Amino acid sequence: MPHYLVLVDQPQLKRSGTRTTNQPKRISKQQGEIQRLYDDAKLRYNQSSWSSLLETLLSAKNRPTVNKIVSLGLGSLYEKSRDQSRRLKQLAMLLGVADYLRLKGSPEIAIYAQDPSFTKADDAFLRSLGVQVLKTPSPSDLGEAGRIIDDKTLLYSPFLTMEAYELLLKNCAMELLLGDDFSVLRSKWEKHTAEHKQVELLMKSGVSKYQRRAIRGDGFWGEEDWHFPMALYWRPSQRINGQTGARNEKAMSQFDQVRRLREDAPRSRL
Ligand SMILES: C[S@@+](CC[C@H](N)C(=O)[O-])C[C@H]1O[C@@H](n2cnc3c(N)ncnc32)[C@H](O)[C@@H]1O
Numbered sequence: 421m422p423h424y425l426v427l428v429d430q431p432q433l434k435r436s437g438t439r440t441t442n443q444p445k446r447i448s449k450q451q452g453e454i455q456r457l458y459d460d461a462k463l464r465y466n467q468s469s470w471s472s473l474l475e476t477l478l479s480a481k482n483r484p485t486v487n488k489i490v491s492l493g494l495g496s497l498y499e500k501s502r503d504q505s506r507r508l509k510q511l512a513m514l515l516g517v518a519d520y521l522r523l524k525g526s527p528e529i530a531i532y533a534q535d536p537s538f539t540k541a542d543d544a545f546l547r548s549l550g551v552q553v554l555k556t557p558s559p560s561d562l563g564e565a566g567r568i569i570d571d572k573t574l575l576y577s578p579f580l581t582m583e584a585y586e587l588l589l590k591n592c593a594m595e596l597l598l599g600d601d602f603s604v605l606r607s608k609w610e611k612h613t614a615e616h617k618q619v620e621l622l623m624k625s626g627v628s629k630y631q632r633r634a635i636r637g638d639g640f641w642g643e644e645d646w647h648f649p650m651a652l653y654w655r656p657s658q659r660i661n662g663q664t665g666a667r668n669e670k671a672m673s674q675f676d677q678v679r680r681l682r683e684d685a686p687r688s689r690l
Pocket of ligand 1: 492493494495496503506507510534535536537556558559560561562563578579580581584
C-alpha cells in the first residue's frame with residue numbers, strides 16, 4: 421500500500437485537540453482519504469447553521485456541566501458504504517461539540533468512542549484525533565462505556581441500536597444526550613408495527629425524563645441525512661445560581677418558530 425508523508429501543522433491540530441508535535445507522520449493512502457473526508461465534513465460543520473443551533477442549545481443556562489463526551493454507535497468509518505459520509509459527519513459533529521465545550525470553559529473535556537464494529541484502522545484514526553477508544557465484548561453489553569458514563573457525561577449516540585439505547589437508559593445516569601430524535605423516529609413507523617412499539621416503550625420508560633429540542637439547520641445535515649433526525653435531550657430542573665434558564669428556553673422557542681417557518685419553505689440541495 422503506498423504511503424505519504426504529511427506535515428501536520430499546529431494551528432489545525434489545536435481545534436481537534438490532537439498531536440502536540442509537528443513531526444512528519446507516515447500515513448496510508450486510505451487514511452489520507454479518510455482524513456480528507458473528515459476535514460471536509462468538519463469544515464462544513466463549523467460553517468453550518470446546524471452547528472450554530474446546536475451550540476445555542478448547548479449553551480442554555482440550565483444545561484448540565486459535563487467533563488466528558490462518550491460516543492456510542494458511530495459505526496466503522498473505514499467501511500466503504502453509503503453510510504460512510506454520514507458517519508464522518510457524525511464524527512465531525514462529535515469533535516465540533518468538544519471544541520465548543522472546551523472553548524466555552526471546559527478545557528479538560530475528554531472524548532471517548534465505543535462501537536463493537538470499530539476496526540483497528542478506525543481505532544487508530546480516532547486516536548489520532550484525540551478520541552479514546554473503549555471496548556465492549558458484544559453489542560448487548562455496555563462494556564467500558566457503561567462503567568464511565570455518569571452525570572457529568574454528554575452521551576453522543578446518533579442511530580445507536582434500540583437494544584443499546586434500552587440498556588443505556590436503564591443503567592446509566594447521563595444528564596445530557598445528543599442522539600436520535602425519538603419523537604420523529606416513532607412517527608416514521610405505523611402504529612401497529614413492532615418498531616413503533618419499541619420506540620414508544622423507550623420513550624415511556626426512559627426518554628420521557630428528559631426535555632428535548634430537535635436539531636435542524638442548513639449546510640451540513642443534507643437531504644440524504646434527513647431520515648436520521650437528531651435531538652438534544654437534558655434532564656430538567658437543573659438550577660444554576662438560583663436561576664432556571666427560563667429566559668433561554670423562551671429564546672429557544674422563538675428560534676424553533678423561525679426554524680419551523682424555514683422548514684416549510686422549499687429547500688435547495690446542499
Ligand atoms: C444503526 S448502526 C448506526 C451506525 C452509525 N451511527 C450510522 O449512522 O451509520 C448502530 C451502531 O451501534 C453499534 N452498537 C451496538 N451496540 C453497541 C454498544 N453496546 N456499544 C456501542 N455501540 C454499539 C453497532 O455496532 C452499530 O455500529
